[in-house]
Amino acid sequence: MLSKRYAIEIFLFLGIIFLTIFSSCAPKGEILQQDHEHGTYHLYVPENYSPDSDVVVIVHGMPGSNENVAERAERYINRWTDFSDTTGAVIIAPVFDQENYASDGGSGFGGYRGLYGRNVGADEFVHQILEEVDTGLAPTSEDRFYLYGFSAGGQFTNRYLVRHPDRLLGVVVGAAGRYAFPDEETSWHYGMGSIQHQSEWHDGEPLEVDITPDPQGWVQATQLPVTVVVGEQDRPPQPCRQAHCEEFSRPNDIAQSPEYTTILNQSVPPGRYFVAANVVLSDTEDADPFPATARCTIFNGNEVVDSFALQMGESGSGAESVVFSLQGITTTTGGMTQLSLGCRKGSNDTTEISVRESPKLTAIEVGQDAFVSESADRPDDISQSPHYTTVLNESVPPGRYLVTANVVLSDEEDADPFPATARCTILSGNEVVDSIALQMGESGSGTESTSFSLYGIAAVSDDPSELSLMCRKGSNDTTQIRVRESPKLTAINVGQDAFVTESSDRPDDIAQSPNYTTVLNQTVQPGRYLVAANVVLSDDEDADPFPATASCTMISGDDVLDSYALQMGESGSGNESVAFPLHGIATISDHPAELSLMCRKGSNDTTQIRVRENPKLIAVSVGNDAFGEENRSTRLEIGEKWVSDMQELERSEGRTSTISLQLVPGVGHNPAGLTDEVQEIFRTLMEE
Incomplete structure (x- = not known):
């Protein structure tokens, strides 16, 4: 039986033979797609490769809607073959596919951007690729390498940098929209803090996240040459x-x-x-x-x-x-x-x-006095008018509440007679908080459905009271109308700074486009408000021409808070109707301003469109716990902030900054447009 010493010597001898064969036989001067246990990667070895060659890993961004991830990675490496031929560097482009690394961005808790993977982490996948290539081809200085990623790949690069700074020679972060900041109060993958999180992959397989980053990773990263590169025209908000x-x-x-x-x-x-x-x-x-x-x-x-x-x-x-x-x-x-x-x-x-x-x-942000009530045990068929079917009930203690409700109703396929009508109402005790009626649609087009979104403010005094959501069918309507989905009733305890404006003196017909008809106005004091509005519009029976169109808008002074246009329906099915539920957050500074709800008809639409029900405009003062638009940033602004924070961390360690930001003129969010700049950065580092 071989001794342990001889076994090790034989293993090392065979390893040297394998390395020699792999090194001499590996094709050079062409892009290879290599299969790996945990995915694939592209590899380019230049003709002038030597054992002293550097390694550059380039990481792709998110693929387009109809784009193959491997093809995207290959396009990235294609731009680097000339660089490789002139510098002798080996280029590696990992393929972070959807199944293993959530490359669509919608599952796996951010996928490879956060260094996550289904079987191995995205960072460990890179380590295994490097080991496979390094063993056969290109041992670098202390097995360290250069790293570049664009967009989502830039996020990977930034997070790899702070988790594995000891493995890197130099880094370029290209047009990332997110960073891991040197902030102990913010959890990974946006900061230094620990995180425990339950997520899942796109097929439902669970992903357990339990990470405690080492803050020294950020400190060590400040000792590396790191450049954030962004196109000058890469301006869309993130x-x-x-x-x-x-x-x-x-x-x-x-x-x-x-x-x-x-x-x-x-x-x-x-x-x-x-x-x-x-x-x-x-x-x-x-x-x-x-x-x-x-x-x-x-x-x-x-x-x-x-x-x-x-x-x-x-x-x-x-x-x-x-x-x-x-x-x-x-x-x-x-x-x-x-x-x-x-x-x-x-x-x-x-x-x-x-x-x-x-x-x-x-x-x-709301407190524990907020509740949500949801019913899966809902009635199958709502009762005949004039009786209501109670869909949801919730008892609340005395207080002042912003109450909202969602319910979806549908009629049976090809039911008759038509049109089917229904009304839903929120009640506080016996008082109506909000109520609207809508048409279901026209027979013959499948199972028609409509959504009731209701808003109101309920004052409950002295004793606990029931908040309820109730629905009924229209008068003399024999159509079977069902409650679909899980209806929802929500309440938030608010103070006296909440108001509701309701108009029974509403305009009879909304004005012709492009002019708006003001449906509701309310003057409010300076502050920050959650604003919601409901209005129901209907066209005249059998009106022509069709389809009738309308747009409703909620305005704070001259600023649009929310606005959209909807079709009214098709002629011949009775009074068609549509509900406009709008919401937004308004910041009013310096002096009082008007909040208003306005509607208009579509361009060149001569149909008479009426305001139905009692339109409603609600505002709740929410304060600074509502996160506002001032926090929206471009990739340039986010990159500048990260560089600034890292430079401050360097100064606190008593060192001169090696982290910088470069702006590329005339380039938007385009990996090809940044390539020359990135390659010049690496070329300079390799020559030093």
Whole structure:
């Protein structure tokens, strides 16, 4: 039997033989795609390779909607072959695929951007690739290497830098939208703090995150040559850490079921939040097949805060649209957590459905006196008018409450007679807090549905009182109307600084575009307000031409808080109606200002459109616990802040800064546009 010493000597001898064969036989001067146990990677070894050659790892950004991740990584490495040929450096481009590293950005708690992986971490995957390549080809100085990543790859690069500074020779962070800041109060992967988090991959497999970063990683990173590179024209605002965020670069088409398209993301610190979201979806004019269906959902991490599905309308009446107004109360723990708004099309639905207007996600911090009541044990069929079916009940102690409710109703497929009508109401005891009626749609286009989003302020005095959500069908309506989804009733305890304005003296007909009709006005003192509004519009029966269109807008002074346009429906099905639930956060400084709700008809629309019900405008003073738009930043501003904080950390250690930021003129968010600048930085470092 071989002794341990001889076994080791034989192993080392065989290793030397393997290294020699691998080194002499490995193709040079061409890009190779290498398979690995935990993924794939691209490799380029120049003709002038030597055992002293440096190694550069380049990390791709998020792929496009129809882009193969491996092809994106190959395009990145293609831009580096000339650099490799002139410097002798070996280039490696890992492929962070969707299955193992969540390259779509929507699962795996940020995937490779946060160094996460399904079987091994994204950083460990790189280590294994380096070991595989290093063994056969290019042992570097103390096995250290150069690292560059763009966009999401820049986030990987930044976080790898502070977790593994001892493995690096130099770093370039290209146009990252997020960084790991030298901040012990902020949890990983945005700071130095520890994090315990439960997430999951896109197929539901759990991901347990338990990380305590070493703050010395940031200190050691300040001793390396690090450059943040951003294009001068890379100006779009990044998904923000504030709790009121409008994303201007929204997707044009929502993804096919069962995948969600993330429309808005924002990170919030631990706390308890009332979260609301608005998004308008529309289908392509005269698209087929019909009816088109869609679902929108608010997520806290991977937990559902609110979700429901609606029908888009019937083909042939123009571009149909529907509004999803969602709300709920959620608690975030264990560091910064993502609140997100996502939408998807119905199963097997090939209709093109686009995101319209500017979707909105709002969050305000609330206390334990806030509640949310949700019912899965809902009634199957709502009662015949004039009787109400109680959908939800909740007892609350004396106080003043902002009350909101969401419920989705649908009629049976091809039910008759039509149109089916329904009314939903929030009651505080026997007092109406909010109530509206809507048409269900026209028979023959599948299961029609409508969403009731209600808002109001309820004052409960002396004794506990019931808040309830109730619905009924229209008078003499024999159509079976069902409660769909899980209806939701939410209440937030607010003070006397909350107001509600309701108008029974409303305009009879809204004005012709482009002029707005003012439906409601309210003057408020300087402060910060959560503002919500409800208005129901209807067209005259059998009016023509069709489809009728309308837009409603909520304004603070001259600033638009929320606005969107919707189709009224198709002629011939009775009085068509649509509800506009709007919300936003208004900051009023210096002097009192008007909050107003205004509506108008679509351009060149001669249909008479009336304001129905009692429109409502609500404002609640929320203070600085609502995160405002001032926190939205561009990649340049975020990069400047990280560089500044790291330079301050260097100064506190008594050293001269080696971290800098470079702006590339005339370049936007484009990896090809930054390549020459990045290569020149590395070329200079290699020559030193």
